[in-house]
Amino acid sequence: MTFLHQVLQWFADPSHWQGTGGIPHRLAEHLLMSGASVGTAALIALPLGIALGHRRRGGFYAINVSNVGRAIPSFALLVIALQVFGIGARPAFVALVALAIPPIVTNSYAGLMGVEADIREAARGMGMRERAVLFRVEIPIAMPLIMAGLRTSAVQVVATATLAALVAWGGLGRYIVDGLAQRDFVQVFCGAVLVALLSILVELGLGGIQALAIPRGLRLTSAPERPVGYPDSGLAA
């Protein structure tokens, strides 16, 4: 029997589609953990990045936090979190939140810094209060980069949630980790295909949402590429 045949058979097996070890359950675990991590990270990182960008200072920290983040291997971060918090969902959650914060801070900071001084002056000249300048002028103009940060972060978290299987948590990574442990390379391959498909879908799906979130007035001009020197996604996952 060829390898491809075994792979198809694995996917066709009804027992792989039900119960706590089934694909729907693992997928739900994966998405729930990723969503909770990115959501929590956004609650911390968005106010921070936006405040730094609005006050136009602290850039050194905003940029360097992401460089340091890149240097810490997510695998090491997960295992350290496991030692601190014990086995289960908690170490995975803490490590993923820590990984998700830097791209959001850096991009929202860069987005607000990119708003031209003339535009802010014009808004103030029109009699806008500081809050209105922030919420009605700066944040909408910075939206493409803010969304880019969230997207980068989300794709990275979905990718790293795979590694969470190594610290005894669920998600689609379980198929890869269990398969490697059992030398069941069919299961390894099928798990890898599922994870790869999910990552690509999330990347493309968030790309669509990102396009929708850009204010209409800005869509006329061409949307900026994500900043050079900060590759999109899945960093060091």
Place this chain on the structure above:
Amino acid sequence: MAAGMLADATDPWIRWDWVGRHIPVITAALLQHVELTAIAVGAGLLISVPFALWAWRVPLVRDPVFAVSGILYTIPSLALFAMLVPFTGLSTLTSEIGLVSYTLLILIRNIVVGLEGVPAEVREAANGMGYRPLARMIRIDFPLALPAVIAGIRIATVTTIGLVTVTAVIGQGGLGQLILEGLINDFKSPLLVGAVLSVLLAVIADISLSGLQRLATPWSQAEARA
């Protein structure tokens, strides 16, 4: 179980006697880490340069090249290594194919962005001075693109150093082996040594490459001083 919990409670973050007895193991892991990273970034550059030049010269090729390298970049590292295992086994080759794949998007994008950043006037002036295309590329386009190219190499190197740790799962890993050992034996010393050395390695690589960047582009400091 009780003994395990007791051992866990008394296991300090670092036991220097363990480190002292395992210097050869740690050194070997560090060297393997450097080797896996160097091969990945080197091979990544060899593959990226022609594709980047192609994408730069032929606009039609640009989008497909970025799309393919982007998809490779999006696939989580563990999944990419896992997909290769049935074909190339638990081998260095599997690790390197995966690691090289991740450098491609970063390197190709930065090379193309660097080349596109060369001002049209400069290129025109070079043409006007009678540079032939190849000479112009080597003596004008390439040096001016160099800062972006080296920035790409820096990001690719730091990213690869992090990813190498994951290859411990498929039997390679360099310092990742120490991290995995810490995980399997529930023992903090190898974990901490592996994690700290891998961060240090990334920081040292980043600083060295930024020094190289300054040496390779002396004009950028002249501009900064002016």
